[in-house]
Amino acid sequence: MTSRAGARKRDTYRHGDLRNALIQAGLExxxxGGPNAVVLREVTRRVGVVPNAAYRHFxxxxxxxxAIRQAALAQLAAAMETELAALPPADDPVESARDRIRALAAGYLRFAQAEPGLFRAAFSTSDMTDTATGTTTAENESAYGPGGLSAFQLLGAALDDLVESGALPAERRPGAEYxxxxxxHGLAVLLIDGPLRGLLPVQxxxxxxxxxDSIERGI
Amino acid sequence: MTSRAGARKRDTYRHGDLRNALIQAGLExxxxGGPNAVVLREVTRRVGVVPNAAYRHFxxxxxxxxAIRQAALAQLAAAMETELAALPPADDPVESARDRIRALAAGYLRFAQAEPGLFRAAFSTSDMTDTATGTTTAENESAYGPGGLSAFQLLGAALDDLVESGALPAERRPGAEYxxxxxxHGLAVLLIDGPLRGLLPVQxxxxxxxxxDSIERGI
DNA sequence: CGTCAATGTGGACATCGTACACAAGGTGTT
DNA sequence: AACACCTTGTGTACGATGTCCACATTGACG
Incomplete structure (x- = not known):
């Protein structure tokens, strides 16, 4: 009654899975609304708990x-894996490796456009490196998809296959994923935030x- | 006395150039601290004016x-122009055009790393498009450097020269700046925010x- | 010199992040 | 079964922030 949206009153005193519930609400x-729509009080409100309760878990x-960023990164990786899985099997290993890279890129771009909020959150740091503390939060930077690989690792694997198939000279491999x-990533950002925002779907x-195309030529 | 940092007490009741002063303080x-270090009250504090005074100008x-973002974009363009100007004159027009593109890219990357706060601000939108209002603030998106060109336009001009010099087939020109x-942009972002942050200067x-190199190949 | 629009001030309010003390409820020991 | 203890959620409070409203000060123009 008192709570606005989907904030069921819990019957037990303990929540049982507050940490996850908070992350879930945060993802919503x-x-x-992007990263700074995550206001602590609202998150706890949605879960039906008092603001301070969050401090027992974060x-x-x-x-x-x-934590939310981590989850968003995982969703990105998942989206890319999905795109990979949807790829029809190709006989030519070179063709196959190229297709996989294109699929990964497409998945990346699609995710960014379908879920700009999550995407922004996944790559937001404005708050984690607090002005020259230098700490840079060097924790495990990557979140993994169902397959156990991060977005970055997925790309790396595809590039390895490209080398293995002979389409990419080994000496060009190092640094290719960068x-x-x-x-x-640049196109994704420019599309959802930057000056390319508002382009028509066709464009x-x-x-x-x-x-x-340029990437394939440039690798 | 009462004010902390460089907030001189103004003797005139009117400030005279509050709008600019606010932008300047905001840039600092x-x-x-990045975009969300721009705290309205702090900005006005630094200028030595009461918070509400800002509402006469914004x-x-x-x-x-x-406005701050616009200024930051202008500084980006200026940095790129500087890099262009520092380029030694080349006789070969093809070489020259390539050098200019590399110089622009280098200027972009250097600026991002030298002034990550400004760079982040220049491309931050998390607050301007307020969740599906659709307005996207379609104002003049670009801020111009001393030469009167935006970062994007600088790049476009260099690419035009590349075509004119014959190094780039005209049919490849459209969309090349994207x-x-x-x-x-992607590398810049990954370097200062993303997982490539913390790379050694050499790397x-x-x-x-x-x-x-890849860009030159891929264009 | 008087009027008026522009510009800055003062005070107030709702909201936010977070600190501190307390309550409720499991868990393990005896 | 009784008890102490640690974990997790609650209540209250404080300082800071963005913004609203009414008022004060000023320069420009008649």
Missing amino acids: LVRD ADRNALLR FVWSAV VDEAGQRLM | LVRD ADRNALLR FVWSAV VDEAGQRLM
């Missing part, structure tokens, strides 16, 4: 945000194709 | 932030070189 907030709002990831597709 | 805050905190910008240079 982040989904439409040091502060930033810690909660980090280039590919940079290009894809977005064109830009995506153009980008992937 | 953004410089170490509709709200977001409007101030937009690719180049994406790659450079950063390597990644930068690698990226620019």
Whole structure:
């Protein structure tokens, strides 16, 4: 009654799974509203718990945000894996490796556009490195998808296959993921935040194709 | 006395240039602390004015932030122009055009690393598009450097020269800036925010070189 | 010199993150 | 079964923030 949205009154004094519930509610907030829509009081409100309860599971709002970011990264990786899985089997190993890279890139871009809030959250740091503390929160930076690989690792594996199939000279392999990831990530960011925001879906597709062609040439 | 940092007590009742002063103070805050270090009250404090005074020049905190972002974008463009100007004159027009693109990219990356706060602010939107209002603040998205060109336009011009010099087939020109910008922007973001943060300066240079090589191949 | 629009001030309010002390409820020992 | 203890949630409180409203000060223009 008193609570606004889906905040059922719990009958037990203990919640049982508060930590996860908070992350889940946070993800909902982040989904439409980006990282700084995660306001601690609102998160706890949704779970039906008093604000301070969150402090039993997270040091502060930033810690909660980090956990949410981790979850968002995992969803990214999952989306990319899904795209991989949907790929029809190809006989030519070279073709196959190329297709996988394109699929990963497409999954990345699609996720960014389908879930800009999650995507922004996944790569937001504005709050974690607090101004020259230098700590940079060097924790495990990557969150893994169902397959156990992070987005970055997925890309790395695909590039390895590209080398193995003979399509990419081994001496070009080192650092290749930096280039590919940079290009894809850059387009994603420019599309949802930057000056390319507001492009028509057709143009977005064109830009995506153009980008992937250039990536293939440039690797 | 009462004010903490550099907040001189003004003798005139009117400030005379409050709007600019606020933007300037905001830039200082953004410089170490990123976009959400721009706290309206702190900004006005630094200028030596009461918080509400800002509302005579900006509709709200977001409007101030937009102005600051514009200024940061201008500084980015300026940094790129500087890099261009420092380029030794080349006789071969093809070489020259390539050098200019590399210089622009280098300027972009250098600026991002030298002024991560400004850079983040320049491309932050988390607050301007308020959740499905759809307005996306379609104002003049670009801020111009001393030369009167935005970062994007600088790149476009360099690419035009590349075509004119014959190094780039005209049919590859359309959309080329999307690719180049994406790659450079992506690396910049990954370097200062993303998982590539914390790379050693040497590695950063390597990644930068690698990226620019790939870009040249891929354009 | 008087009026008026522009600009800055003062005070108030709701909301936020978070600290501190306390309550409720499991868990393990005896 | 009784008890102490540790974990987890509650209540209250404080300082800070963005923004609203009414008022004060000022320069420009008649």
